[in-house]
Amino acid sequence: MDVLYTEAQLAGLNAGDPASAVVRDPSRVFAVGRLLGYSDVEETGTERAITHRYRFLLFHLETLSVYRSAANAVYAANGARIGTLYSVGGYGPAEEAQWERVDQGALVDAKLQLAEKAAARVLYLTGLDFGMADIGIGSDDRPIVLKLEPFPSLDAPQAGRFAAALERYRENANAEAEYLEPATLGADPEFLLMNADGKVVQASAFLPRRGRAGCDLLRIGGKVMYPLAELRPEPSSDPRRLVTNVRRALLSAAELIPETPGMKWLAGGMPAKGFALGGHIHMSGVGLNVRLLRALDNYLALPLILIEDESSRARRPRYGVPGDYRRQPHGGFEYRTLPSWLVSPRVAKGVLALASVITTRYRQLRHRPLDRPDVLRRYFTGNKLALAGTVMPMLDQIRRMPEYGQYESMLSPLLTMMEEGQSWDERKDIRAGWKIAPPAAQPR
Known part of the structure; x- marks a missing residue:
């Protein structure tokens, strides 16, 4: 995993201050979300209901993987109910079993599309080029920023998709260098x-x-x-x-x-x-x-x-x-x-x-x-x-x-x-x- 991320950073992705700042201070992500009009786990209060949860693996303007919460439940924003595992920091191993992958070729629902747009915007405006984002949708259909990891742990399928996306990025970057005519x-x-x-x-x-x-x-x-x-x-x-x-x-x-x-x-x-x-x-x-x-x-x-x-x-x-x-x-x-x-x-x-x-x-x-x-x-x-x-x-x-x-x-x-x-x-x-x-x- 570290090798993949090192190669991506050598290509100029997630390199420099933004990624380091998010690692040091995850609340930076929530501040960006608020500027966009989104809610987050720091400001919603313990009773704020989250009716849907989604996870996105994002890489350079692409969504590589989409997941939705496998639990059929309504979650409170700050861990007030049993089963709500969100906290500021890294992903816990027990949390992974709560997610099921969504087929990106299938018909998606409006809430998923809203969450995906929010995830991409928060990632981009935080200054990151790739990462794993968790977005909730509240009972008022407002996006709630839950978490953003600039260097998440990836399983084998995720790592494969990441490696393929990185190779596409390199190929496109090489092609761009050969553009001679003005746009x-x-x-x-x-x-x-x-x-x-x-x-x-x-x-x-x-x-x-x-x-x-x-x-x-x-x-x-x-x-x-x-x-x-x-x-x-x-x-x-x-x-x-x-x-x-x-x-x-x-x-x-x-x-x-x-x-x-x-x-x-x-x-x-x-x-x-x-x-x-x-x-x-x-x-x-x-x-x-x-x-x-x-x-x-x-x-x-x-x-x-x-x-x-x-x-x-x-x-x-x-x-x-x-x-x-x-x-x-x-x-x-x-x-x-x-x-x-x-x-x-x-x-x-x-x-x-x-x-x-x-x-x-x-x-x-x-x-x-x-x-x-x-x-x-x-x-x-x-x-x-x-x-x-x-x-x-x-x-x-x-x-x-x-x-x-x-x-x-x-x-x-x-x-x-x-x-x-x-x-x-x-x-x-x-x-x-x-x-x-x-x-x-x-x-x-």
Whole structure:
């Protein structure tokens, strides 16, 4: 077992401070869970009911094994009932008999999916790349963080799956080193329509569900609605071309949305209460891996906090969680952490150029301040003053990248905003900055 873990650490996984910190202080894991809105065994109290328990063996964005509690019982969070074996620390040998493996190919239940998402997020945000996580689901369907082991004891089948996953990781890392072409970037940034009375207007009233300018769904009170406008510009390996394509998509939207007195097009994080907007960036031609995700989190999502509108804070932690991604059928992936950067061309140009630089140079961009619980807390709460000193050295590092000169006209205005603490205004109509005229004024 030690040999496997040594090989993984030599490959850069679970290496350094985060894993050592969790070993020294397991309560660090619970602190991360609380930032995500989860409960845990330290704060739930002895009477908190746990109706389901799951265990996950995780390795580099993969779930290698899934287990559920074999006991048909309701557990109390802090060991108040017989059979509740949780305590802060390692796994006891008598506990292993309580678990049964779940066939990952079988139909999974919603609680298992919720627990798996919680396990992956806690592992990632603790700064770990692999580990064994125990997650409970409370009677209120809220995840409860029970335990996270960075170097768990593995049985023979688990060790076999771990070894195979490590070999896949090495093969992919070797393949990444041979990538010579810049990644192709796409995007699907969102905006919403607000009328003169301050009410959100359903984008589906004007835009189709598909197309360069369409609408996106949002679940509100259990109902599926399509209130958000979403752009789907043509992808490009050149961020300058992608910005041009974004504006073309905005022009397409303007052709479909009639001009109404007092109506505004709004972007950002949460320009209207309950309506969280995203600025997802699609990436292909580069492999999905934790080093790239952490570089995007620390060199893009974290600095963007310095210029966000105050209302954007409400987007987190339900949205805007570091490391949020979704694999795409075409083989690439979608980075989903960012708010909608359509607030202005200056912000959009800088964000897309910065994403391009990071995808090219992420191996050199190794600072990971978000691994620290204090920095992570400031990220979630939007504490700009406390974060500024952390971010500034990383902006200097971006300026030293070879691609900076190529995209300086796009990057410099954004970095200046960050350094000067200039925030975007989510109450402003984005059409003015993008020079999008009302339909009647557009040339035929």
